[in-house]
Amino acid sequence: MRKSFPAEDLARDGRFRRARTEDRFEDPRNEFLPPGRRAGKLTPDRSDAAHAARQLMHGIFVGEIQALEGAGRTVWDFDDDEAPFALKLDMARQCWDEARHTEMSVKLGEWMGTEVGEFAETAFLYQAACNPDPVLRLTGVNRALEGLAIDVFNTMREFGEACSDPVLSFCEDWMLADEVTHVKMGSDWLRRLTENDPERRERALEFQRVVDKLFSFRGFRGEADDSPIQLARTFRRMAGFGDTEIDTIAADAEAGSDPEGWRAPVG
Amino acid sequence: MADPSAPRSPFAPWDRRELPGLFTVEESARRVGHYAWIEMRLFEALGGWVATVPELDVKTTLGRHCYHHAWHAELWHKRLPELREMRPDRLIRAPNAHLEAFVAALTEPEAPDLTIEKLVGVFRVLLPRKIAAYSYHLAATSRITDAPTIRSLGFILDDEQTDWQEGEMLLQALIETDEEVARAARRQSELEVLITRAGGIAGPGSLGPSSTSSGPTSSGPTSQTVGAAS
Numbered sequence: 001m002r003k004s005f006p007a008e009d010l011a012r013d014g015r016f017r018r019a020r021t022e023d024r025f026e027d028p029r030n031e032f033l034p035p036g037r038r039a040g041k042l043t044p045d046r047s048d049a050a051h052a053a054r055q056l057m058h059g060i061f062v063g064e065i066q067a068l069e070g071a072g073r074t075v076w077d078f079d080d081d082e083a084p085f086a087l088k089l090d091m092a093r094q095c096w097d098e099a100r101h102t103e104m105s106v107k108l109g110e111w112m113g114t115e116v117g118e119f120a121e122t123a124f125l126y127q128a129a130c131n132p133d134p135v136l137r138l139t140g141v142n143r144a145l146e147g148l149a150i151d152v153f154n155t156m157r158e159f160g161e162a163c164s165d166p167v168l169s170f171c172e173d174w175m176l177a178d179e180v181t182h183v184k185m186g187s188d189w190l191r192r193l194t195e196n197d198p199e200r201r202e203r204a205l206e207f208q209r210v211v212d213k214l215f216s217f218r219g220f221r222g223e224a225d226d227s228p229i230q231l232a233r234t235f236r237r238m239a240g241f242g243d244t245e246i247d248t249i250a251a252d253a254e255a256g257s258d259p260e261g262w263r264a265p266v267g
Numbered sequence: 268m269a270d271p272s273a274p275r276s277p278f279a280p281w282d283r284r285e286l287p288g289l290f291t292v293e294e295s296a297r298r299v300g301h302y303a304w305i306e307m308r309l310f311e312a313l314g315g316w317v318a319t320v321p322e323l324d325v326k327t328t329l330g331r332h333c334y335h336h337a338w339h340a341e342l343w344h345k346r347l348p349e350l351r352e353m354r355p356d357r358l359i360r361a362p363n364a365h366l367e368a369f370v371a372a373l374t375e376p377e378a379p380d381l382t383i384e385k386l387v388g389v390f391r392v393l394l395p396r397k398i399a400a401y402s403y404h405l406a407a408t409s410r411i412t413d414a415p416t417i418r419s420l421g422f423i424l425d426d427e428q429t430d431w432q433e434g435e436m437l438l439q440a441l442i443e444t445d446e447e448v449a450r451a452a453r454r455q456s457e458l459e460v461l462i463t464r465a466g467g468i469a470g471p472g473s474l475g476p477s478s479t480s481s482g483p484t485s486s487g488p489t490s491q492t493v494g495a496a497s
Contacts, residue, residue: 011326013323068326076312089338089340
């Protein structure tokens, strides 16, 4: 088995459909449209709420599969001198957590009326897990990607509460607890592995900033009233994000909400 | 209630544990080092394979089992300094080149249509060997002096047996044709040759006395005699 596994080779069964990120983001039926063209915050009173929630849940499902695959590759890709044993233990734990999240999200999807393959899958989450430097990979995945997961799960949890759907809010709350743990792991390893290497730490934080901007999807995730995914400040603080750092993510999300400002992250 | 001032043995009447065991501190540490090595190689491989298998149930199972073996590796890592090995990395290694060759062959398949080959290596070859070696250790070591190892072996064997059963059921669900039966048998045979040459996960002696094992024999003192003497 190779070290480093490209996104285009991710193994899927016949139900899955892979889409290019640009096509997915420009699809007029989706949530990633610029301000003025999107439906706004996910609330039960939106006429398309059921469809939007199903689409988001399917996105969570494929995102969990890719997070599982990314954590697994971090366990395999690096030799002991590149990634400490304790880091690999954390990533193995994350594999188990993401496997559970995959199971939960596929069941929630069924509960909400969608099925595997109803929506297309892009691989840009996994691509953040392909960085050859373990510190940059951990920062991109465990702080940016898992930080996004905190925002998404909190939004979905609140949507479940607003819909009086106890199953949805219950499961999202459990997943949210895991994601806070994963972000803390990322913050911890970033600090430990770059303790004597400020230049590497700066490169890792810059990589995180780039990934965070991409994950803000031109305001799809942010603090604007019409952002479908709201930045979860309280849970981010719990996970070790500082207020300045959260302010930067919010500001970058707002700046990126310019309809012309968005660039496709991958081909 | 019995008279609280009456003398009692530290061993309850039904506690039949005895002092003798086949392993010295050094022999137990040597084995534990090999256990840590194989658990590490296994959890790394399972993690790497997650992205390569298209079957969703296999994908999530590998993710779950990956953590089980990582936790086993962690337990063995922690045990080594307690067995007087202050440089654990010295002992965390394969027992011989044959086991390294086995692991190289085990982890070689990558293509998405090789799920049977991946699972056969883990669940029909390696896990049975691990269960055998751990069960032997459990039976052979002193139940009193090596109790911390025994406690870890209990947790680990529970995982191994559950995971073995789950993996075997996955294989039975995946193998549907004569050709797939032949593929599974071929793969098992290839890997059995390699792990047999290695002598098991702890090398020759994985399942019986090796030239390096020593210690008191079963004719040594028992807990009953110790208890009676006190």
